[in-house]
Amino acid sequence: MLKFAILGFLNYQSLSGYDLKRQLQASTAHFWHAGLNQVYMTLKNLESDGLVISELQEQEKRPDKRIYTITENGSAELQTWLAEPVTQVEPGKSTLLLKLFFARPAGKAAILAQLQVQLAAHQRQAREYTGTMPVEAREMLASQPELGDDSILWGIVRDFGARYEAMMIAWLEESLRTIETHFPEDV
Amino acid sequence: MLKFAILGFLNYQSLSGYDLKRQLQASTAHFWHAGLNQVYMTLKNLESDGLVISELQEQEKRPDKRIYTITENGSAELQTWLAEPVTQVEPGKSTLLLKLFFARPAGKAAILAQLQVQLAAHQRQAREYTGTMPVEAREMLASQPELGDDSILWGIVRDFGARYEAMMIAWLEESLRTIETHFPEDV
DNA sequence: CTCCACATGTAACCGGTTACATGATTTT
DNA sequence: AAAATCATGTAACCGGTTACATGTGGAG
16 A cells, blocks of 8 residues: 555655655654655556656765656556545554453563553654644645645644544553552562 | 464463454454454464464364364463563554545545545444443353453453544544535535 | 355465665764 | 765565355254
């Protein structure tokens, strides 16, 4: 599916693999990660499928860049994908929940430690949503004011992140209290 | 990681692949899915690694079952995994958020439809958490009362599910309102 | 008579992760 | 002098999905 994330960004503007990775990092990292190598590979596949084209841009003082541009076929494929309904309630994968579910043999101290680490991490994460939009998004909006409608959607996705982190923190705090008061001490 | 889910369940009691799948379905489906075939395959791998052993149990009127039992090595491997700290804030993958992020070209009607389908699905899902513990869990608790401590953890995981669905519903409702009032009509 | 639950597997494929490989420029 | 940023790739591996393959007994 990274394929579509990339087509989505290239639909806004032409970018190099490296810049694409930056965009992903700034905008979609919390709901869609990707390694740099994977970005390059996917771009290559997209090019051989004729959904994007690339041209080499020479740079002084910097390595050359390969700039990718979406084709009409690519744009069409993106449209098709956007129109498809999403699977009803996507089955998630959470290592944390899985581990917690079976965690009893690990002992009270280990469980509390695990949850505290998570709490700290999510409190940090939550702070990211208290500020303003990421620079990448603001820059894109400034240079392409016709993206105003898109930014409504970006805001909604961002709001999900904020709510998710708030929920996570509340749940972790409550869970810590539950374990502390109800779970038996390690022997 | 399905490997550990299976070891976790076999650590409670010996089970066949088919029954294992049932347990997964009933307890961990919303944070860890698995196809039947994958369960069988993983069991096979676990056996060749010496983490579980199996014996064939003949049945009248039913196909024979292969019952798997965790070994000491298997138990040790589970312990090790449980003790390992979870990666800080696991990077999630959400097709819904990805699609929504880039959804502008799909148009207002399509976006609203998408969100409404999701809302209905999550309202259904949320109802699952209003009732009591699944039968599988209650049966296991009744037959093995020493699992009382485990059930605290099961409750915490279950609570996550409830909070997640509540958050999802609130977010979807708010998003629907936002789109309706701020997103331009299709031409 | 048809569909569902029980019961177990194999094989091809595919998306994504990790490791390997290289190299200049700028910042600390 | 070391570390981070810019910049692009290849190859092995691995967990998981989809499709294929088979067969009985009970319920509607």
